[in-house]
Amino acid sequence: MVMKEPRKGVLGLHLSAESERAVRAALEAAGCRYTAQRGAVFGFLEHARNHPTAEEVYRVVRRAMPRISLATVYKALEALVAAGLATKLTNGDGSARYDCRGEDHYHLRDVSTGEIHDLPVAFDRELLSKLDPALVARLAADGFEVTGYRLEVLGRFAK
Ligand SMILES: [Zn+2]
Numbered sequence: 001m002v003m004k005e006p007r008k009g010v011l012g013l014h015l016s017a018e019s020e021r022a023v024r025a026a027l028e029a030a031g032c033r034y035t036a037q038r039g040a041v042f043g044f045l046e047h048a049r050n051h052p053t054a055e056e057v058y059r060v061v062r063r064a065m066p067r068i069s070l071a072t073v074y075k076a077l078e079a080l081v082a083a084g085l086a087t088k089l090t091n092g093d094g095s096a097r098y099d100c101r102g103e104d105h106y107h108l109r110d111v112s113t114g115e116i117h118d119l120p121v122a123f124d125r126e127l128l129s130k131l132d133p134a135l136v137a138r139l140a141a142d143g144f145e146v147t148g149y150r151l152e153v154l155g156r157f158a159k
Helices: 016-031 034-048 054-064 070-082 125-131 136-141
Strands: 087-090 096-099 107-110 116-118 152-155
Touching: 016 034, 016 070, 034 054, 034 070, 054 096, 070 087, 070 116, 107 125, 125 136
Parallel strands: 107 152
Antiparallel strands: 087 096, 107 116
């Protein structure tokens, strides 16, 4: 028989019952179906520390679900993003990485490899007004409501 469920406890793909309920509810609220594959993709993303690409998610999830396709992984990731369970981090070259850490945080990007890591520093809600105390008000006067900001530190790791 072909295994349809992820092997429990393997690769961090298994969701707790509580986690599965939360993922299911968020997907359904966004008009997306919950499937075992989507659960497994979320389970991997939740434990991944390196903001994987869709291909990296596919390589790992496939070990537990050999019949999953790359297209299914892409659709699962898009559904998780639509449900607010993950964030898509796009790059200028069209590549994308995925993050399911919910709270605001900063990133570091290795420009040689494209890898993204979380920056070990607290998020500063006041950073924009530190750049310019009048900035948010000036943007509001132009009809632009600030809802947040992103910060990415660029560089490369020594070989
Ligand atoms: Zn992150």
